[in-house]
């Protein structure tokens with residue numbers, strides 16, 4: 001087991017090391033990492049509360065002072081609200097362990113003392129040495145400054161605590177700041193926290209333990225905090241609640257310093273306790289004896305010095321770990337080290353957070369103050385939306401939505417068109433080989449008239465054609481419905497993106513889009529129905545392909561007739577364009593089967609033309625309507641919806657002037673954060689040269 005001395009050295013060394021190496025392990029020096037000077041700058045003799053080592057403080061204090069002031073000012077600005085933690089010495093201890101007495105000893109003033117919970121709010125104590133022999137004390141809380149003096153400070157703290165946390169025994173997270181400017185005090189800022197108790201005393205809330213540990217955790221959790229754990233010599237250290245809590249956040253104890261109070265009350269075994277270090281205190285122990293009863297501070301220090309000099313047991317404890325002056329010196333040193341370690345990071349965080357808040361604010365929509373401005377923004381939204389739609393729907397440029405395949409519209413439209421063509425083809429192919437020529441023969445039989453038999457009746461052809469067209473007539477309508485539904489979702493996505501900052505416009509835009517698409521859809525259905533009807537009504541094409549296809553198909557008629565006439569031949573034959581077909585059932589129908597074959601080949605050649613027309617005309621119809629939609633219809637419809645409709649009306653533009661509550665809240669939050677960070681930046685700007693890393 002290591003001795004206490006080694007522990008203390010190791011902890012301090014660690015803090016020191018933090019200053020001299022950067023992340024890559026390169027040596028660097030911070031101004032503050034310079035060795036402690038032990039010469040007083042003014043060399044003046046003064047009678048001070050911590051009179052044992054006053055010169056030690058001076059030179060060092062002069063150097064650390066501006067940095068400590070900056071940290072204190074940042075604390076005052078509440079920079080922690082922005083998630084920036086400050087280096088802080090946090091005083092924790094079980095109830096009545098002597099926390100306030102330790103602070104008193106360091107400050108040379110009276111704080112409220114006694115049994116039971118006295119400290120009910122975080123007390124930020126700022127000690128500042130000043131030359132004036134007259135001490136100056138004031139309290140800061142609830143945005144006000146209350147002047148006080150040494151005789152009335154305890155009372156003033158009690159009053160302020162009551163004002164913050166109520167008259168009872170309740171506690172509060174709201175801190176109270178006590179500034180003590182006094183000749184000879186070390187420049188130290190510490191936060192005293194309520195003492196931990198498991199058992200609520202009379203009048204304390206049931207959950208007092210949870211409340212207090214909540215406050216303590218808030219302060220000791222950040223890595224930037226140094227935990228000053230006040231332990232009474234009268235208790236067994238491992239049983240202390242404050243030790244358990246600090247070990248939860250600082251397992252190795254590298255940022256924990258222990259002050260053992262009441263050394264006078266329990267001197268037996270104290271040396272062994274601090275040497276054994278059962279509770280892992282990385283920064284070491286300091287044993288003290290605080291003021292007792294009505295002693296003056298000078299008397300208390302003399303008594304303390306006398307005690308550790310003469311007591312048979314206490315005098316054996318190493319002098320480097322006893323007495324309030326040693327504690328003060330250690331704290332000043334630790335504070336300087338932690339500040340110099342943390343400040344460069346704090347400066348970086350302030351800048352980063354400021355930049356990100358400013359850019360977030362800039363991204364917010366401009367605040368509109370007139371209908372004219374609102375109109376301009378509205379027209380800009382329309383303009384941007386139009387351009388986005390032109391890009392994705394017409395030009396196939398999808399840089400605005402690189403990851404969203406749904407918005408790669410030209411490709412998706414082609415996919416839909418291909419699928420539609422495939423569907424048409426499939427529905428036509430289904431019955432191609434079943435009961436070959438039977439339909440044709442039936443229709444030819446029914447179309448017979450008085451006349452020569454070798455004329456193909458046109459009515460029979462039209463009947464077959466109409467039947468086929470009827471079978472596929474739903475497919476183009478379904479296709480149109482699917483395409484326009486898709487386009488509607490695309491339009492809405494684009495509009496919502498562009499008026500993301502103006503939710504007041506969104507519902508009107510949605511309505512206009514829906515109405516417009518519904519209108520276009522109706523028109524498209526009419527057009528599709530018309531096209532399908534046209535196909536039913538007449539058979540015409542100027543394409544020479546029809547004749548050449550028919551000719552090719554008819555070239556197989558001889559083969560067919562041979563199988564019909566020669567009953568020894570197999571009845572399954574290959575007909576190009578149909579595949580292998582069973583024709584045995586046609587042998588008994590010698591009268592019209594030749595005509596039926598001819599008609600089948602005509603309709604097959606012509607059907608190719610019909611399907612091509614049904615796909616091509618839909619594609620062109622679609623393109624024309626998408627173009628019209630993007631270029632004119634959409635804008636007109638939206639303007640009409642917003643200006644002309646009694647529902648949307650000009651009110652929608654008016655409403656753009658009112659910022660949505662969530663946006664207003666966000667703007668307020670960002671402005672507040674920017675103000676705080678700018679103020680903080682100003683604070684650190686004044687000391688930036690002192691914390692510049694020297695390579």
Ligand SMILES: Nc1nc2c(ncn2[C@@H]2O[C@H](COP(=O)(O)OP(=O)(O)OP(=O)(O)O)[C@@H](O)[C@H]2O)c(=O)[nH]1
Nearest residue numbers: 095096097098099100101114116118119195262290
């Ligand atoms: N004999 C002796 N008594 C001490 C010493 N330090 C503190 N006390 C006494 O212990 C009691 C509690 O001290 P406080 O300083 O009020 O303790 P605290 O931890 O601030 O108390 P809470 O804020 O209520 O948790 C007081 O009566 C002090 O006078 C010391 O070194 N020796």
